[in-house]
Amino acid sequence: MVKLSLIVPVLNEAEAIGPFADRVAGVFAPHPDIAVELVFVNDGSSDASLAAMLAVKKPGLRVRVIDLSRNFGKEAALTAGLQHAGGDVVVPIDVDLQHPPEVILEMLAKWREGYEVVLGRRTDRASEPWARGKLAALFYRLHNRIASPQIPENVGDFRLMDRRVVEALRQLPESQRFMKGLFAWVGFRTASVDYSCAPRVAGRSRFSGWKLWNFAIEGVTSFSSYPLRVWTYLGILVSLAAFVFAVIVIFQVLIYGIDVPGYASLFVAVNLLGGMQLIGIGIMGEYLGRNYFESKRRPVYLVRHIYEDP
CATH class of the missing domain: 1.10.287 (Helix Hairpins)
Known part of the structure; x- marks a missing residue:
C-alpha cells in the first residue's frame, strides 16, 4: 500500500473543485494499492471554494483542508501543503486540471524504479497565450545561465516527491520562497515524464503579466548574485x-x-x-x-x- 498525498492550492476555484475530485477518484479507483489523500490549501478564497472542498466525499479519497487566514500566495500555499501532507509520496497539482492526474501513475512507476523526484514536463503550451510561453522560455534560459542550481525547462510545480525530499524541503527556513528553485536545490535522483498541458476545466488564471514579472525577479534574486x-x-x-x-x-x-x-x-x-x-x-x-x-x-x-x- 502506497500513501499518496496530492497538494492542491486553491484560490477562488469553486467551479473546478468538483470536477477535479471526480477525475482523481476515477483515475485511482482501479488501484486499491494506492491510498490517496487530497490536501486542499484554501489560500484566502472569497468565493464558495471552502464549502466545495468540504463537500468532497469520494470513495477511496481522504480529504484534508488547510484553511489559511488570508491569501499568502501560491508559494506559501505549497509550503503549507508540504508541511501537512503525510504521504509516502507527495504531488503538488493544480485544481484546474491542466495537470492531468493520469500522469501521476507514470510518475509512480518511475518512483518504484528508485527515483526520488519525478518531474512533470510540459511538451506544449498550446493552452497558454503565445507571448506567455515565449517569455517563460526566455526566463528559464536567463535563470539557468546566471543562477545555480538550474531549473528544468517547461517544468512547473507538478512533480512527484519521495518522503525524504519532502522532509528536506521542510528544513529550508527562508520566508521569501521561490519553490521551483527550492525543488531544484534539494537535488535527489530525478527523472521526468512528459505530458500535454490541458485547457482549464473552469475559471481563469490569477497570474497577470505583472505578477509573472515579479515572480521572475523573485526567482533570479533568490538564487543568483x-x-x-x-x-x-x-x-x-x-x-x-x-x-x-x-x-x-x-x-x-x-x-x-x-x-x-x-x-x-x-x-x-x-x-x-x-x-x-x-x-x-x-x-x-x-x-x-x-x-x-x-x-x-x-x-x-x-x-x-x-x-x-x-
Missing part, C-alpha cells in the same frame, strides 16, 4: 571608456587645438550615468529588501483551521 556582480564590470567598462575619451580630448586640444563643445556630450553623459546608477541602486534595493523581510522571521503562512476526514 549575478545582477549585483554585473554592475562591477559595467562600472569598470564605463570608467575605461571615459578614460579613453579623456585621452582623445586632451590629444585633440593639445595637438590640433580643436575646441571640444561640451553641452550635448555633458547632457548625455550625466543622464546615462545617472540612469545607470539608479538601476544599480534598484537592484541593490531588491536584495536589501529580501534581507529585510528574511530578518523579520515571520511565518510563511497562518492557518485558520484544519478540516480532515475522521
